[in-house]
Amino acid sequence: MSDAVIQQERWIKPLVRILYITTSLVFLYIAAFGSFSDMVQRALLITLLCPTIFLTKELKLGKHSSRLTRAIDYLLSIAFMVAGVYIMVVWQNRILKVGKPPQMDIVMGTIMILCVLEATRRTTGKLLSVTALVFLLYTMFGSYMPGFLAHKGETWSRIVTFMYVSTEGVFGVPMGIAASYIILFVIFGAFLEAFGTGQWFVDISYAMTGRYRGGPAKTAILASGLMGMISGSSAANVVTTGSFTIPLMKKTGYKPHVAAAVEAVASSGGMFTPPIMGAGAFIMAEYIGVPYTEVAMAAVLPALLYYFSVVMSVDAIAVKTGLKGLRKEELPLVREVMKERGIFVIPILCLLVLIFIGFSPIKSAFYSIISIVIVACFKTETRPNFQNLTEALATGSSSVLSIVATCATAGIIVGVLSMTGLGAKLSYSLISIANGNIYVGAVIAAIITIILGCGMPPTAVYIILAAVLAPPLIEMGIAPIAAHFFIFIFSCIGAIAPPVAITAYTAAALADADPNKTGFMAFRMGIVAYIV
Secondary structure, eight states, X not given: OOHHHHHHHXXXXXXXXXXXXXXXXXXXXXXXXXXXXXXXXXHHHHHHHTHHHHHHSOOOOTTSOHHHHHHHHHHHHHHHHHHHHHHHHHHHHHHHOOSSOOHHXXXXXXXXXXXXXXHHHHHHOHHHHHHHHHHHHHHHSGGGOOGGGOOOOOOHHHHHIIIIISSSSTTSHHHHHIIIIIHHHHHHHHHHHHTTHHHHHXXXXXXXXXXXXXXXXXXXXXXXXXXXXXXXXXXXXXXXXHHHHHHHHHHTTOOHHHHHHHHHHHHHGGGGSTTTGGGHHHHHHHXXXXXXXXXXXXXXXXXXXXXXXXXXXXXXHHHHHTOOOOOGGGSOOHHHHHHHHGGGHHHHHHHHHHHHTTOOHHHHHHHHHHHHHHHHTTSGGGOOOHHHHHHHHHHHHHHTHHHHHHHHHHHHHHHHHHHHSHHHHHHHHHHHHHTTOHHHHHHHHHHHHHHHHHHSOHHHHHHHHHHHTHHHHHHTTOOHHHHHHHHHHHHHHGGGSTTSOHXXXXXXXXXXXXXXXXXXXXXXXXXXXXXX
């Protein structure tokens, strides 16, 4: 890298950190003192966060110079921010405007859509971006499509207006959930992790399960389940708890691919373990129109059954291979672990109590974050200071980057389904193929969900398919919350379904194991989730 590029890079890291901290502070302020309009709040999240994707995840152009690629990254960041600020300024005027949209709206909307697609490609891979692009092309060229896929087609200006100026596309319901709930709960998880709760989860799990047959694997399951409650990300869960549990499992006799598979399966369950559920609980509550608490309560039984089955699988492996638990002197004492960091259970209890006594999820998350800071003051080693507070704020916003990009792109796909009527057509087609049979319809829905879940983030898969598959399942007689959970759980376990078992491959990298063997082992261990 040239000296000029190195000089440029020195100011990027502080700038990105400032944007992360600012984003967290802005949305904490909104949680405490009230929200802006829907459009402004959603656009604000995109405008503050998404430009940092181009600054932190560089464009790769093979042999081209780093100076050229960085120039493109800077240009995309600035263009993204300008398009975001523009819509915040003009949107109220556009609501009342009739007739042909101004040319500047089309230009800015096109920039926004292209930047969202590229940001998603850099954070979650090509599949979701390519899918959204195909849907946009379908909207334009619908008149050339065969059979029930045909529609009259839309002009680019109308597509851009719908996706950019309204709250139906990029700034649709998924982005609304991200700007209202997800950002706050991710910040809550970041504060817990910053002040030592993550390590406490691992330590207490180790102390409680380490002495039993196959103990280290059961430690991984319990720790991953606890971490999943606050992180809501299977890949993040693998990296956080797997760095401790995978070496421990290997040390006590588990084969590398088995250790990695245990961690992958345990971490995937965190996506549907209350209270955060990888943002699924909030999106589901919005779609179904029920309180968040009802969704969280409905998730308890599937999550318990899932983890119980994984524990049984691990125990069977331990019996088969003759693995023993660790000696008592090798394990920490439960009372010592509780004495050391047990106080950090208070913020989690605070969150649950506030939600169940009727506080909104937003207020509950805000007060729980405050409780973390208060609790941290009681121990010298966790006492808040400028460094750990700003680190928690920065981590909170940076952790939500991929979710924001995913929600924006998923919003485009959902917008196309609404704009073209494709969602309703697909729903009717599913009912027709299933001939009204619930079980046939469920199997078809499960297959579609798993296929998409293999290569897309679970949240994106759920957002898209909730609009397509949930209505026909409900029409066949399934309760709305059961239909939505059916789709969401299958979206989550796509991450351990070969051939693209993303979570399993992440764990395989930590265990230095064969990715394919890990993927198939994880699939076998998690098979009960396909039945539940």
